[in-house]
Amino acid sequence: MPSNTQILLARRPQGAPVPEDFQLTETAIPEPGEGEVLVRHRFLSLDPYQRGRMDDAKSYARPVALGAVMECSAVGQVAASRDGRFKEGDWVLGGYGWQTYSVRPAKALIAIDPKEAPPSTALGVLGMPGLTAWVGLEDIGQPKEGETVVVSAASGAVGQVVGQLARIRGARAIGIAGGPAKCAFVKDTLGFDAAIDHRAPLDPALDAACPDGVDVYWENVGGAVQAAVFPRFRDFGRMVMCGMIAQYNTATGAAATGAPPGPNLGPVVRKRLRIQGFIVNDTGWQRYGRFRAEMLGHMAAGRMQWREDVAKGLANAPAAFIGMLEGRNFGKQVVALD
Numbered sequence: 574m575p576s577n578t579q580i581l582l583a584r585r586p587q588g589a590p591v592p593e594d595f596q597l598t599e600t601a602i603p604e605p606g607e608g609e610v611l612v613r614h615r616f617l618s619l620d621p622y623q624r625g626r627m628d629d630a631k632s633y634a635r636p637v638a639l640g641a642v643m644e645c646s647a648v649g650q651v652a653a654s655r656d657g658r659f660k661e662g663d664w665v666l667g668g669y670g671w672q673t674y675s676v677r678p679a680k681a682l683i684a685i686d687p688k689e690a691p692p693s694t695a696l697g698v699l700g701m702p703g704l705t706a707w708v709g710l711e712d713i714g715q716p717k718e719g720e721t722v723v724v725s726a727a728s729g730a731v732g733q734v735v736g737q738l739a740r741i742r743g744a745r746a747i748g749i750a751g752g753p754a755k756c757a758f759v760k761d762t763l764g765f766d767a768a769i770d771h772r773a774p775l776d777p778a779l780d781a782a783c784p785d786g787v788d789v790y791w792e793n794v795g796g797a798v799q800a801a802v803f804p805r806f807r808d809f810g811r812m813v814m815c816g817m818i819a820q821y822n823t824a825t826g827a828a829a830t831g832a833p834p835g836p837n838l839g840p841v842v843r844k845r846l847r848i849q850g851f852i853v854n855d856t857g858w859q860r861y862g863r864f865r866a867e868m869l870g871h872m873a874a875g876r877m878q879w880r881e882d883v884a885k886g887l888a889n890a891p892a893a894f895i896g897m898l899e900g901r902n903f904g905k906q907v908v909a910l911d
């Protein structure tokens with residue numbers, strides 16, 4: 574009998590997650606009810622926000638309950654449908670959880686066309702991370718011709734799209750990434766104007782890449798990278814607060830040791846800076862059609878490159894997730910299921 578293989582949250586991490594925080598289990602494949610669809614997952618999306626869901630902490634979204642399936646978005650094919658909008662074999666975005674099947678309300682699914690782009694891209698460049706980049710630039714970053722945009726975690730799922738869109742909008746894009754291979758990819762494949770390795774001294778590299786300062790800083794990381802970029806803002810600079818992954822394993826839970834020292838915010842007034850956080854789910858999906866049409870155009874014209882890091886098999890999801898939080902992923906982290 575085929576079954577649904579799942580990975581559950583076995584316990585809440587103390588600091589960085591470890592394999593014992595997860596539990597692999599088998600359960601019956603669920604049956605769709607009226608208006609629902611059974612999705613057979615083909616690709617799972619591993620994203621930094623899932624680390625937050627593992628903590629029982631107040632946030633904009635509820636935590637995963639202990640013993641419940643780990644949260645994620647999935648791309649898959651319809652295995653059974655009780656809704657006229659979908660038939661068996663259709664590709665969809667909107668599966669749920671670190672598992673091989675999920676039952677979803679048909680209205681929560683987005684149809685995808687594998688002839689338009691590889692299905693896994695619906696989790697990356699054409700999915701939530703790409704949409705995050707697009708929305709954050711549209712609403713907050715607003716790069717203009719000739720401006721300098723600095724992007725942290727530049728080779729990752731969000732960062733790679735931010736820099737390429739910034740360039741398409743006429744700005745200079747400077748990427749910060751961990752190690753020479755990621756930096757070479759950011760500069761040579763993604764076409765950023767410069768790439769800076771955050772494992773080497775940041776100040777001289779930022780002096781060279783941003784001699785006139787920074788107009789937009791896209792914050793994915795926090796910590797030492799933020800401290801080095803922040804003093805370089807020009808007047809009317811914008812800081813797009815997308816995430817602070819450097820803190821995700823330490824800001825909550827037993828490992829909490831207090832907030833790390835932040836930058837001196839005095840220049841915010843003098844330089845008339847704008848610092849704004851956002852969550853893509855607030856209003857992003859209402860603009861998904863416009864985003865997808867623009868991105869497909871860039872992809873067809875060769876203006877938008879992307880890279881995925883594909884882990885194979887559900888059992889390898891915990892290791893891939895732990896690795897992503899440590900910077901071991903190279904590109905958008907997905908898990909391919911057979």
Ligand SMILES: NC(=O)c1ccc[n+]([C@@H]2O[C@H](COP(=O)([O-])OP(=O)(O)OC[C@H]3O[C@@H](n4cnc5c(N)ncnc54)[C@H](OP(=O)(O)O)[C@@H]3O)[C@@H](O)[C@H]2O)c1
Nearest residue numbers: 621726729730731750751793816817818819851852853900
């Ligand atoms: N606001 C929203 O709605 C929203 C939506 C999606 C994502 N996000 C945020 O966007 C950020 C990027 O997400 P993503 O999915 O694109 O992940 P990603 O960049 O594909 O993967 C995470 C990367 O973060 C970097 N990193 C991890 N720890 C670091 C540290 N201590 N110092 C410096 N860099 C570190 C690593 O890259 P290097 O090896 O290059 O350091 C790692 O590869 C995260 O903060 C995430 O929470 C926010």
